[in-house]
Every structure is written in C-alpha cells, then in structure tokens.
Amino acid sequence: MKTEKENKKFFPVFIDLSTKRVVVFGAGKIATRRAETLLSFAGELIVIAPACTERIAQLFEEGKLVYKEKPYDREDLYAADVVLATTDDTKVNEDIYSACKCLGIPVNTASNQQKCDFHFPGILEYEGVVLGFNGSGKDHKKVKEVREKTRKALEQIRKEEEKCEK
Structure with missing residues (x-):
C-alpha cells in the first residue's frame, strides 16, 4: 500500500511571468x-x-x-x-x-x-496553448515521453486538418 506522500500530486498552476x-x-x-x-x-x-x-x-x-x-x-x-x-x-x-x-x-x-x-514542468506550446507536464518529481523520463507523445499526436491532428482543408 502506498503512503500518502508517495501518492502526492502537484496541482498545475499557470502564472504570468511577463512582468517578473x-x-x-x-x-x-x-x-x-x-x-x-x-x-x-x-x-x-x-x-x-x-x-x-x-x-x-x-x-x-x-x-x-x-x-x-x-x-x-x-x-x-x-x-x-x-x-x-x-x-x-x-x-x-x-x-x-x-x-x-x-x-x-x-x-x-x-x-x-x-x-x-x-x-x-515539461512545456509544450501548440497554437497559442501552453501545456505543462509534471510527474510530481517521480519519473522525469515518463513525463518527457508523455510530452513527446502529445506533441506527435498534435502534429498528426494538424496534418489531418490541413488535408481536410485542401
């Protein structure tokens, strides 16, 4: 059984750093x-x-x-x-x-x-949307893998949308 500390997750917060x-x-x-x-x-x-x-x-x-x-x-x-x-x-x-x-x-x-x-976080920007990826400090490799899979999926969606527009 996992302890409460092992199950701890981090709440995603996006802050404006543009004047910081x-x-x-x-x-x-x-x-x-x-x-x-x-x-x-x-x-x-x-x-x-x-x-x-x-x-x-x-x-x-x-x-x-x-x-x-x-x-x-x-x-x-x-x-x-x-x-x-x-x-x-x-x-x-x-x-x-x-x-x-x-x-x-x-x-x-x-x-x-x-x-x-x-x-x-791992950051991915797509069409003006910022996505943040975090594994609560437990598995940086997994976070990178999920970010990369998400990037590839979004690129595939973009390609399919471009095909439909033609």
Missing part, C-alpha cells in the same frame, strides 16, 4: 534548458554563474537574457521575483533556498525536489 524578474543561478545543462524554456514567459531573465554554456552566451549576445559572469551572492536575490537554484554546488543551492524562504521568493532547487516551492 526570474533569476537562474547556475549556467550548466539544466540551467540552460530551463532558461530556454523561460525565454518566452519571463519579463526579465537573469542567469548568474562563474561560467556558462555556449547557448547561454549566445542568448546573452542576442540580448534575450542577462548573463552575469560571477559567483552566487545573496544580494542577487533581493530584486528577484522567482528563483531557480541550478548550480552544481549543493551548499550554494541550499543557501539560495534558505534565503528565498526568508525573503518570500518562490524557489525551485534543481538538486532537491523537497526544497521547491514549484516544480518546473
């Missing part, structure tokens, strides 16, 4: 994926890390986000509306989480799902 400052600490593979997803949603997207991926550098050069090449400093949190802690240093992620809790800033800690005010 989202700060991502870390600029590795996970941070890059999340930053790319946030680009079309966040009013201002800031990535802070001592080094970054080529993609983050490219997005910075294109003016799509702000990249600050520096280590984490608590002062970087003060103007944030939403924070993602995606560094490869657990202690830094823990400090970001603790500081955000004190400051009342919603935070997602990539290294510890127990220290998240929200989970980062």
Whole structure:
C-alpha cells in the first residue's frame, strides 16, 4: 500500500511571468534548458554563474537574457521575483533556498525536489496553448515521453486538418 506522500500530486498552476524578474543561478545543462524554456514567459531573465554554456552566451549576445559572469551572492536575490537554484554546488543551492524562504521568493532547487516551492514542468506550446507536464518529481523520463507523445499526436491532428482543408 502506498503512503500518502508517495501518492502526492502537484496541482498545475499557470502564472504570468511577463512582468517578473526570474533569476537562474547556475549556467550548466539544466540551467540552460530551463532558461530556454523561460525565454518566452519571463519579463526579465537573469542567469548568474562563474561560467556558462555556449547557448547561454549566445542568448546573452542576442540580448534575450542577462548573463552575469560571477559567483552566487545573496544580494542577487533581493530584486528577484522567482528563483531557480541550478548550480552544481549543493551548499550554494541550499543557501539560495534558505534565503528565498526568508525573503518570500518562490524557489525551485534543481538538486532537491523537497526544497521547491514549484516544480518546473515539461512545456509544450501548440497554437497559442501552453501545456505543462509534471510527474510530481517521480519519473522525469515518463513525463518527457508523455510530452513527446502529445506533441506527435498534435502534429498528426494538424496534418489531418490541413488535408481536410485542401
């Protein structure tokens, strides 16, 4: 028999980030994926890390986000509306989480799902509709699989609709 905690699900909430400052600490593979997803949603997207991926550098050069090449400093949190802690240093992620809790800033800690005010969903956009996929932190591979199946099904529907229009 599963415990209540094992059966826990997350309620999907869609929030308007278009006027919000989202700060991502870390600029590795996970941070890059999340930053790319946030680009079309966040009013201002800031990535802070001592080094970054080529993609983050490219997005910075294109003016799509702000990249600050520096280590984490608590002062970087003060103007944030939403924070993602995606560094490869657990202690830094823990400090970001603790500081955000004190400051009342919603935070997602990539290294510890127990220290998240929200989970980062798999996103699929289709004809102006945004779909979010989440497995309550239990099976990321399954979430990705369902998102991909949904994308393919929607593409097939679009193709069939185009055929009917001809």
